[in-house]
Amino acid sequence: MKADPMGVLVGAHFLDGDHACCEGALAAGCRMVFGYPITPSTEVVERIARRFPMVGGVFIQMEDEIASSIAIQGAAWGGKKVMTVTSGPGMSLMQEHIGFAAMTETPCVFVNVQRGGPSTGLPTLPGQADMMQARWGSHGDYEIIALSPNSPQECFDLTIVAFNMSERYRVPVMFMMDESVGHMTERVIIPESTEIDIEPRRLTRAQPSEDYELYAPEEDLVPQMPPVGAGYRFHVTGLTHDEKGYPVMNAWVQEKLVRRLVDKIRKNASEIAINQEFELEDAEVVIVAYGITSRVVQRTMFLAREKGLKVGVFRPVVVWPFPEDRIRELAGRAKAFVVPELNYGQVYYEVERLVAGRAPCRLVDHGGGALHDPADILKVVEEVLR
Amino acid sequence: MSQGEHRNPVESFLRMDRMPHIWCPGCGIGIVVNCFVRALLKSKIDVDSVSVVSGIGCTGRIAGYFKVDSFHTTHGRPIPFATGLKTARPDMNIVVLSGEGDLIAIGGNHFIHAARRNVDIKVICVNNFTYAMTGGQVGPTAPLHSIATTAPYGSHERPFNLPFLAESSGATYVARWTTYHVRQLTKAMVDVLNKPGFCFVEAIAPCPTIYQRRNRMGDGLEMMRFYREHSRIANGADTRSLDIEMGGEIVVGKFIDRDRPTYLEAMDEELSKRLGNRYVPYPTGVKR
Amino acid sequence: MSRTEIKIGGLGGQGVILAGMILGRAAALYDDMDATLTQSFGPEARGGACSAQVVVNTERNLYPCVTRPDILVVMSQPAYERFVMEVKPGALVLYEESLVETHHLPEGCRAFGIPATRFAEELGRRMVLNIIMVGFLTALADVVSVEAARKAVVDSVPKGTEKLNLGAFEKGYEFGLDIKNRESSC
Numbered sequence: 001m002k003a004d005p006m007g008v009l010v011g012a013h014f015l016d017g018d019h020a021c022c023e024g025a026l027a028a029g030c031r032m033v034f035g036y037p038i039t040p041s042t043e044v045v046e047r048i049a050r051r052f053p054m055v056g057g058v059f060i061q062m063e064d065e066i067a068s069s070i071a072i073q074g075a076a077w078g079g080k081k082v083m084t085v086t087s088g089p090g091m092s093l094m095q096e097h098i099g100f101a102a103m104t105e106t107p108c109v110f111v112n113v114q115r116g117g118p119s120t121g122l123p124t125l126p127g128q129a130d131m132m133q134a135r136w137g138s139h140g141d142y143e144i145i146a147l148s149p150n151s152p153q154e155c156f157d158l159t160i161v162a163f164n165m166s167e168r169y170r171v172p173v174m175f176m177m178d179e180s181v182g183h184m185t186e187r188v189i190i191p192e193s194t195e196i197d198i199e200p201r202r203l204t205r206a207q208p209s210e211d212y213e214l215y216a217p218e219e220d221l222v223p224q225m226p227p228v229g230a231g232y233r234f235h236v237t238g239l240t241h242d243e244k245g246y247p248v249m250n251a252w253v254q255e256k257l258v259r260r261l262v263d264k265i266r267k268n269a270s271e272i273a274i275n276q277e278f279e280l281e282d283a284e285v286v287i288v289a290y291g292i293t294s295r296v297v298q299r300t301m302f303l304a305r306e307k308g309l310k311v312g313v314f315r316p317v318v319v320w321p322f323p324e325d326r327i328r329e330l331a332g333r334a335k336a337f338v339v340p341e342l343n344y345g346q347v348y349y350e351v352e353r354l355v356a357g358r359a360p361c362r363l364v365d366h367g368g369g370a371l372h373d374p375a376d377i378l379k380v381v382e383e384v385l386r
Numbered sequence: 387m388s389q390g391e392h393r394n395p396v397e398s399f400l401r402m403d404r405m406p407h408i409w410c411p412g413c414g415i416g417i418v419v420n421c422f423v424r425a426l427l428k429s430k431i432d433v434d435s436v437s438v439v440s441g442i443g444c445t446g447r448i449a450g451y452f453k454v455d456s457f458h459t460t461h462g463r464p465i466p467f468a469t470g471l472k473t474a475r476p477d478m479n480i481v482v483l484s485g486e487g488d489l490i491a492i493g494g495n496h497f498i499h500a501a502r503r504n505v506d507i508k509v510i511c512v513n514n515f516t517y518a519m520t521g522g523q524v525g526p527t528a529p530l531h532s533i534a535t536t537a538p539y540g541s542h543e544r545p546f547n548l549p550f551l552a553e554s555s556g557a558t559y560v561a562r563w564t565t566y567h568v569r570q571l572t573k574a575m576v577d578v579l580n581k582p583g584f585c586f587v588e589a590i591a592p593c594p595t596i597y598q599r600r601n602r603m604g605d606g607l608e609m610m611r612f613y614r615e616h617s618r619i620a621n622g623a624d625t626r627s628l629d630i631e632m633g634g635e636i637v638v639g640k641f642i643d644r645d646r647p648t649y650l651e652a653m654d655e656e657l658s659k660r661l662g663n664r665y666v667p668y669p670t671g672v673k674r
Numbered sequence: 675m676s677r678t679e680i681k682i683g684g685l686g687g688q689g690v691i692l693a694g695m696i697l698g699r700a701a702a703l704y705d706d707m708d709a710t711l712t713q714s715f716g717p718e719a720r721g722g723a724c725s726a727q728v729v730v731n732t733e734r735n736l737y738p739c740v741t742r743p744d745i746l747v748v749m750s751q752p753a754y755e756r757f758v759m760e761v762k763p764g765a766l767v768l769y770e771e772s773l774v775e776t777h778h779l780p781e782g783c784r785a786f787g788i789p790a791t792r793f794a795e796e797l798g799r800r801m802v803l804n805i806i807m808v809g810f811l812t813a814l815a816d817v818v819s820v821e822a823a824r825k826a827v828v829d830s831v832p833k834g835t836e837k838l839n840l841g842a843f844e845k846g847y848e849f850g851l852d853i854k855n856r857e858s859s860c
Contacts, residue, residue, distance in 0.1 A: 006666070012702075012703050013703075014695065014698055014699040014702050014703055014709075014711075016711075031668075032470075032473065032474060034466075034469075034470060053657045053661055053664075053665055053666065054661070054664055054665070054666055055666055056666040056667065056668050056669075057668065058473055058650075058653070058668050060469070060473065060503075060649075062466060062469075062499075063495050063496060063499040064495065066462075066463065066466070067463070067466035067469075067495075067496050067499070068466075070459060070460060070463040070466045070467045070470070071466040071467065071469050071470035071473075072470055073459075073467060073470060074439070074457070074466070074467040074468060074469060074470025074471035074472075074473075074474065075470035075471065075473055075474040076470075076474075077457065077471060077474075078470065078471045078472075078473070078474025078475040078478075079474055079475070080474045082470075096460055097460065097463070100459070100460050180712070180738065183712065183713065184710055184711070184712050184738050185695065185698055185710070185711035185712075186698075186702065186708070186709065186710050186711070186735075187702035187703060187708070187709070228437060228455050228471070228475060228478070229434055229435055229437065229455060229475060229477070229478050230434065231434045232455065233434075233453050233454055233455060233456075234455055234456075235401070235449065235450055235455075235456045235457075235458070236456070236457045236458065237449075237450065237457075237458035238458065238459065238460055239458065246401075246404060246450070247450060247458075292738070295736050295737065295738060296736075296737055298736040298737075299736045299737040302736070370739075371737075371738075371739060373741075374737060
């Protein structure tokens with residue numbers, strides 16, 4: 001399916017990441033957003049509030065992030081493509097409903113324009129310290145998908161991908177921007193609607209009946225979704241439930257349900273994966289970086305190559321599920337791994353786990369509030385090569 | 387269970403495959419379920435256009451027993467979920483059925499804001515003065531001096547007067563009945579199914595196992611007798627006068643029935659005025 | 675690779691961000707270069723010393739931040755004090771001459787002033803000061819073409835003020851060209 005031309009602002013624009021994310025959502029077919037303003041994500045909802053009345057959409061500024069994160073799910077079951085937009089403190093408030101979306105398999109997109117934390121932290125400055133929260137933040141076991149853009153252009157392109165993945169796998173998708181990308185203005189090319197692929201809702205082919213099973217999975221472990229108000233008379237609950245959707249409190253149904261919720265992402269991980277690789281062919285040192293840091297390290301790589309050091313960059317664009325197989329492969333031939341991120345070690349520990357002692361791994365941590373100095377990362381590269 | 391020609395007419399609106407339900411003997415929630423089904427029958431609205439949303443707690447389980455599209459959401463959040471669902475499907479009739487702890491304590495902020503915005507949802511609150519599902523903790527409407535597991539020496543907090551809260555927040559319809567007043571309660575539900583805007587019905591209900599036992603108030607039947615003897619019908623009463631005290635009078639009735647533009651109507655009017663032909667109206671079902 | 679780092683500083687309300695936006699837009703949309711605009715946010719952008727940073731690059735701009743400006747444009751004394759020590763050796767410093775006193779200029783810097791406030795007052799609108807500075811920069815620094823800058827001015831200013839702002843741009847541009855011609859004939 002192609003994008004609805006009404007939502008696509010075709011042309012070359014000079015936009016910041018927040019505005020580009022809004023345009024991506026519009027192009028993806030999102031016409032319903034519930035949100036609560038919070039720096040540095042507010043520009044996304046401000047633009048949505050301006051643009052939506054011109055494309056037949058509805059934006060409601062809710063009373064808080066808790067309300068926003070569940071209102072989108074009501075609208076998703078009402079048939080809409082939905083997202084909410086926030087930053088660290090708001091994301092913390094939304095966690096229960098990320099679990100609800102995972103449990104009820106509600107397609108929705110959560111945009112987190114990360115700032116420095118913990119707590120109120122650095123509202124106007126960047127951080128990448130919510131990466132583990134994105135994966136594990138709600139209680140219980142579940143899997144989500146998280147993408148991490150590094151430019152306004154990607155804030156447009158990957159917001160569409162985020163919507164498509166949320167529909168394809170019926171899963172909450174975390175769109176992990178950061179203040180730097182959100183407030184950085186660059187050229188953004190928005191293509192014709194005919195060039196934008198849209199994943200439609202996986203609507204059920206079953207007819208309403210007494211035996212209708214709300215959560216009967218297809219081969220890829222993802223169930224189809226019924227339209228509301230059409231006679232299916234389905235029941236949705238955050239309690240552990242059987243395929244009919246009814247609550248069942250026992251270990252067997254828990255195992256069957258939660259195993260599937262986890263497996264529908266894990267077993268489809270290779271299909272979900274998006275990675276970028278730069279000069280890895282001969283690389284002795286692999287720098288693993290995501291989001292804005294994946295741009296900073298390209299400068300490091302350039303400086304290193306000028307000095308004759310064989311350095312390459314591996315960038316997971318989809319950070320969760322983590323590209324485990326590819327890191328394992330690289331671990332077989334690289335001399336060392338260097339992982340810079342704007343936190344004190346999150347994705348780094350994933351790399352370390354997968355490299356499993358086959359090569360040294362070094363974290364280049366940073367508390368956030370600014371970006372790494374490419375030269376600081378170069379110093380660590382030189383150290384590991386020594 | 388009755389079969390064939392003796393089949394109870396409410397059965398076709400219930401998920402009979404989920405019976406028996408979880409509620410205790412003498413609990414008032416079953417009466418509310420019955421009233422609501424009878425209201426659906428009486429109002430003659432298309433049942434497929436009705437969706438029930440509930441939160442967490444004894445009353446939170448209510449959504450799972452109605453044979454309509456039903457959503458059992460998180461603790462305190464059925465109102466914002468219903469706001470999303472209603473906004474996506476303005477043609478549907480969205481009913482929130484939940485308890486006072488869910489709607490007024492943890493969900494209190496959503497309650498007042500949805501009423502303020504006049505979101506077109508119907509909120510039916512079963513008020514049994516306690517957190518019964520979890521064993522009887524103190525709630526936001528628990529009368530002064532009532533005993534609860536977390537107020538073992540009696541509650542010293544001032545309780546909310548729900549009709550007053552609903553009216554002052556902006557609700558277009560406000561009523562309170564007890565589960566003794568089944569006809570009036572059913573009538574109130576019929577009213578709100580046909581009334582636009584944020585409508586609020588408080589259904590005061592017995593909780594013999596938890597609340598009454600702890601407060602030595604007798605069983606379910608005794609509580610019905612209490613409702614009969616201590617309720618006073620005062621339609622149109624000033625909602626400021628509706629506080630409930632331990633063992634005191636319960637004023638019931640329809641207090642508010644007024645018209646305000648719903649959220650989507652107000653949005654539609656403002657945007658079409660401001661944007662003129664640049665406005666692409668959201669299909670709200672609003673007559674333009 | 676040709677990478678130019680520009681920092682524009684001034685007081686909140688002087689249109690610092692808009693000046694950066696025009697430069698970035700000129701480079702990214704009309705000169706077919708890569709441009710990244712970053713800016714200071716928060717309370718300082720609403721009244722204190724604030725800044726816009728633009729990195730213009732003939733290739734893909736990787737590192738998005740300005741660290742050592744090649745060009746500094748300042749419209750207030752606090753902005754000058756705060757940012758002048760960051761510039762690269764030999765940087766170009768452009769300043770509003772009635773608002774900024776260029777003491778302790780780092781060695782090797784080329785500094786040029788413009789009476790932009792007076793020009794703006796002559797044009798009848800003090801608020802076009804920032805656009806005059808953009809014109810001035812366009813003339814003195816080979817970063818964006820004058821055609822691209824003009825188009826970006828038209829794109830970026832409120833509807834109905836295009837003529838006023840283009841006039842302001844030309845004023846700054848001509849003043850800059852005069853200086854440039856004088857410099858090259860020396």
